Amino acid sequence: MVDLAQKIKASKSMVFVNFDKLKVKEVEELRKKYRQQNVDYMVAKKTLLKIAFKEAGISDIDPKTFDKSVGTAFGNVDEVAPARVTQEFAKLHGDLFAFGGILEGKFVGRDKIIELATLPSKEQLLGMVVGSIKAPVSGFVNVLGGSLRSLLYALNAVKDSKNN
Numbered sequence: 001m002v003d004l005a006q007k008i009k010a011s012k013s014m015v016f017v018n019f020d021k022l023k024v025k026e027v028e029e030l031r032k033k034y035r036q037q038n039v040d041y042m043v044a045k046k047t048l049l050k051i052a053f054k055e056a057g058i059s060d061i062d063p064k065t066f067d068k069s070v071g072t073a074f075g076n077v078d079e080v081a082p083a084r085v086t087q088e089f090a091k092l093h094g095d096l097f098a099f100g101g102i103l104e105g106k107f108v109g110r111d112k113i114i115e116l117a118t119l120p121s122k123e124q125l126l127g128m129v130v131g132s133i134k135a136p137v138s139g140f141v142n143v144l145g146g147s148l149r150s151l152l153y154a155l156n157a158v159k160d161s162k163n164n
């Protein structure tokens with residue numbers, strides 16, 4: 001249980017899923033997809049979750065109010081990864097249902113999890129920032145290149161006119 005409380009403290013986000021209708025093979029496939037994205041997945045009894053939340057300093061959530069079995073995906077590296085993997089898997093396997101999660105220490109509902117799943121990954125966001133920074137520099141280089149080409153064309157025209 002100490003391990004569970006530490007996972008809760010260390011995670012940047014958590015997604016709670018109902019996996020009751022999934023087959024064992026599908027659960028293993030889900031676990032594999034989580035591992036590929038550096039997301040930990042754990043199934044624990046609601047009583048243990050409640051105690052672990054209390055130890056982790058999250059007191060406004062009572063897992064006993066959750067419907068049915070609860071699987072928890074922990075996002076340790078990327079806040080978006082648990083929600084994104086869960087939603088992508090749920091599209092292919094309608095039996096998986098994300099019903100909420102924890103983001104920045106507060107419970108968020110299903111709508112926020114779906115919204116979070118549509119955000120790009122951290123790597124994609126960094127790529128977008130680099131592209132935005134690079135764009136003005138590329139434009140400046142193109143302008144300078146255009147001016148040099150124009151100068152070259154003018155010099156060639158002068159040369160051609162003197163040769164004729």
